[in-house]
Amino acid sequence: xxxxxxxxxxxxxxxxxxxxxxxxxxxxxxxxxxxxxxxxxxxxxxxxxxxxxxxxxxxxxxxxxxxxxxxxxxxxxxxxxxxxxxxxxxxxxxxxxxxxxxxxxxxxxxxxxxxxxxxxxxxxxxxxxxxxxxxxxxxxxxxxxxxxxxxxxxxxxxxxxxxxxxxxxxxxxxxxxxxxxxxxxxxxxxxxxxxxxxxxxxxxxxxxxxxxxxxxxxxxxxxxxxxxxxxxxxxxxxxxxxxxxxxxxxxxxxxxxxxxxxxxx
Amino acid sequence: xxxxxxxxxxxxxxxxxxxxxxxxxxxxxxxxxxxxxxxxxxxxxxxxxxxxxxxxxxxxxxxxxxxxxxxxxxxxxxxxxxxxxxxxxxxxxxxxxxxxxxxxxxxxxxxxxxxxxxxxxxxxxxxxxxxxxxxxxxxxxxxxxxxxxxxxxxxxxxxxxxxxxxxxxxxxxxxxxxxxxxxxxxxxxxxxxxxxxxxxxxxxxxxxxxxxxxxxxxxxxxxxxxxxxxxxxxxxxxxxxxxxxxxxxxxxxxxxxxxxxxxxxxxxxxxxxxxxxxxxxxxxxxxxxxxxxxxxxxxxxxxxxxxxxxxxx
Ligand SMILES: Cc1cc2nc3c(=O)[nH]c(=O)nc-3n(C[C@H](O)[C@H](O)[C@H](O)COP(=O)(O)OP(=O)(O)OC[C@H]3O[C@@H](n4cnc5c(N)ncnc54)[C@H](O)[C@@H]3O)c2cc1C
Ligand SMILES: Cc1cc2nc3c(=O)[nH]c(=O)nc-3n(C[C@H](O)[C@H](O)[C@H](O)COP(=O)(O)O)c2cc1C
Ligand code: FES
Numbered sequence: 051x052x053x054x055x056x057x058x059x060x061x062x063x064x065x066x067x068x069x070x071x072x073x074x075x076x077x078x079x080x081x082x083x084x085x086x087x088x089x090x091x092x093x094x095x096x097x098x099x100x101x102x103x104x105x106x107x108x109x110x111x112x113x114x115x116x117x118x119x120x121x122x123x124x125x126x127x128x129x130x131x132x133x134x135x136x137x138x139x140x141x142x143x144x145x146x147x148x149x150x151x152x153x154x155x156x157x158x159x160x161x162x163x164x165x166x167x168x169x170x171x172x173x174x175x176x177x178x179x180x181x182x183x184x185x186x187x188x189x190x191x192x193x194x195x196x197x198x199x200x201x202x203x204x205x206x207x208x209x210x211x212x213x214x215x216x217x218x219x220x221x222x223x224x225x226x227x228x229x230x231x232x233x234x235x236x237x238x239x240x241x242x243x244x245x246x247x248x249x250x251x252x253x254x255x256x257x258x259x260x261x262x263x264x265x266x267x268x269x270x271x272x273x274x275x276x277x278x279x280x281x282x283x284x285x286x287x288x289x290x291x292x293x294x295x296x297x298x299x300x301x302x303x304x305x306x307x308x309x310x311x312x313x314x315x
Numbered sequence: 316x317x318x319x320x321x322x323x324x325x326x327x328x329x330x331x332x333x334x335x336x337x338x339x340x341x342x343x344x345x346x347x348x349x350x351x352x353x354x355x356x357x358x359x360x361x362x363x364x365x366x367x368x369x370x371x372x373x374x375x376x377x378x379x380x381x382x383x384x385x386x387x388x389x390x391x392x393x394x395x396x397x398x399x400x401x402x403x404x405x406x407x408x409x410x411x412x413x414x415x416x417x418x419x420x421x422x423x424x425x426x427x428x429x430x431x432x433x434x435x436x437x438x439x440x441x442x443x444x445x446x447x448x449x450x451x452x453x454x455x456x457x458x459x460x461x462x463x464x465x466x467x468x469x470x471x472x473x474x475x476x477x478x479x480x481x482x483x484x485x486x487x488x489x490x491x492x493x494x495x496x497x498x499x500x501x502x503x504x505x506x507x508x509x510x511x512x513x514x515x516x517x518x519x520x521x522x523x524x525x526x527x528x529x530x531x532x533x534x535x536x537x538x539x540x541x542x543x544x545x546x547x548x549x550x551x552x553x554x555x556x557x558x559x560x561x562x563x564x565x566x567x568x569x570x571x572x573x574x575x576x577x578x579x580x581x582x583x584x585x586x587x588x589x590x591x592x593x594x595x596x597x598x599x600x601x602x603x604x605x606x607x608x609x610x611x612x613x614x615x616x617x618x619x620x621x622x623x624x625x626x627x628x
Contacts, residue, residue: 051353051354053593053594091591096386096539097385097386098383099383099386099388099538099539099587100383100388100590100591101590101591143592145593275378275379276378276379276380276381276382277381278381278388278390278587278590279344279350279589279590279593281346281350281351281593282346282350283344283345283346283350283351283589283590284343284344284381284390284392284590285343285366285375285380285392285395286380286381286390287378287380287381288375288376288377288378288395289378290378296374297374298374298395
């Protein structure tokens with residue numbers, strides 16, 4: 051785990067409300083599992099007060115060593131608006147990598163990746179990582195959903211990888227009009243993967259959960275909750291787990307990626 | 316006394332315990348300390364106060380449990396904890412390996428509950444002290460917090476005192492009309508020290524959905540937003556009790572901690588700051604040391620309670 055002031059390498063605008071920030075880390079022991087996150091704050095500021103959690107979108111590798119990371123984010127409030135203002139060479143305080151990421155079993159050959167909007171942030175890293183480390187696997191099938199064309203992220207990079215990509219938008223400005231889960235179901239009728247990996251709005255995740263049960267497919271989802279510490283100390287990030295009995299897990303240490311067997315949405 | 320030519324003496328005494336320095340961690344903001352082990356040297360802390368424990372595990376409140384507010388945060392964790400048995404089995408072995416005194420924060424649902432838990436802890440050698448959280452609801456009295464009524468506060472503290480000879484700190488609630496009255500009653504009941512303040516009850520509303528931002532509706536406010544209130548209460552209490560007072564509330568930097576020490580707190584606790592900067596306690600200890608060095612002050616006790624208030628007022 052590192053806690054340091056990382057140097058901003060770039061902070062690129064990708065559309066009306068999306069940005070990518072590249073951060074150079076000094077510590078070289080940066081082992082990242084896709085799905086893990088970092089807690090970020092701008093040094094010396096008391097407002098916003100708390101760090102904000104962001105998935106690791108990419109690691110920046112130099113001579114085989116992880117030298118930094120990239121975060122893909124959407125401006126939704128105070129903290130993300132402040133982050134969008136940082137410039138090259140500014141310092142950003144990061145804590146991480148934190149939490150449990152995606153665990154793709156050795157036996158898995160085929161993965162379906164389902165992303166809603168900014169949910170592609172950790173999944174892009176998962177896809178790149180599988181491409182690099184799992185030559186035994188088929189290429190993942192990718193489902194990207196968004197409200198509108200501008201909410202479909204990483205399309206160019208994913209296309210370059212030569213992947214099978216299914217796109218939907220709510221307003222029909224790109225891809226098929228409708229919900230990403232409709233396309234997922236169509237595909238599931240024809241082919242069952244060994245694992246579905248999903249991240250996105252909670253309504254989408256709920257549908258994915260229903261589908262994974264209906265088609266009896268394993269599924270891992272990355273959840274968003276409010277977090278204060280990101281390291282298991284505040285117990286603020288509770289999410290309900292278990293069937294029937296009310297029990298809570300803590301998204302920052304037990305997640306943010308959860309296996310759906312353990313979880314009830 | 317300067318133990319080394321340059322290093323000021325930071326030791327302070329709270330009851331029968333000597334602390335290396337006056338900086339403790341506040342309950343509920345530092346987990347069971349092991350979470351911070353990769354980031355800081357836990358042996359440098361004055362004391363570690365662990366997450367509030369009860370006799371039996373508590374699952375806590377439904378989410379959302381936290382929300383940020385201007386310069387502060389509201390929490391409604393609902394006292395989730397693993398219970399004393401699991402604490403002893405799973406957390407204590409690690410805590411034993413640290414040279415810093417461990418203080419266990421406790422709460423109960425009844426006076427007997429508090430007393431039984433204190434009795435259990437009294438026999439555990441590795442635990443240096445007990446901090447009693449009296450800000451939680453008294454179920455048998457309709458859910459009003461124990462710490463709001465001077466007599467109930469007295470009864471809880473006396474029941475705990477009867478069951479332990481360990482250092483007994485009582486943590487006061489700020490959600491009262493007269494904190495001095497409660498402080499005096501708690502002192503009379505046998506507390507060795509007081510810590511204040513716990514969180515201030517507050518709430519926040521989402522105007523779009525017209526729903527409370529916390530599932531529990533209300534929660535406890537902490538962070539820099541509450542520091543002036545905490546400081547004022549410490550100021551009122553230190554002049555009215557003889558036992559040491561530990562200042563808590565919105566301490567982020569060494570300067571904040573010094574405000575409390577100068578006002579008369581014998582030690583401080585760092586809470587919400589641990590979330591923002593997991594190394595906050597280390598920075599505060601370093602900052603207090605630098606402050607004393609720069610002014611050639613030999614020991615931290617030389618600044619405690621040295622607030623200069625103009626007598627003409
Ligand atoms: C494990 C984890 C990983 C995450 N990864 C990413 C990521 O890679 N990229 C990214 O952009 N975001 C990510 N998020 C969400 C991100 O943390 C929040 O968007 C951010 O904290 C909002 O901070 P803010 O100060 O801008 O908004 P706030 O001022 O806190 O909130 C402003 C408004 O935005 C709403 N809001 C708050 N959180 C979210 C949210 N999660 N989604 C939508 N609206 C929200 C609030 O309800 C409020 O109305 C992640 C969250 C978690 C828990
Ligand atoms: C998330 C959270 C959990 C807390 N849990 C406890 C607890 O279990 N017992 C307790 O006595 N105080 C608890 N507190 C109160 C703190 O110990 C402290 O009194 C308060 O937060 C004010 O200090 P601060 O502004 O430095 O955070 C908690 C505070 C927070 C923010
Ligand atoms: S965010 Fe603090 S415990 Fe998970």
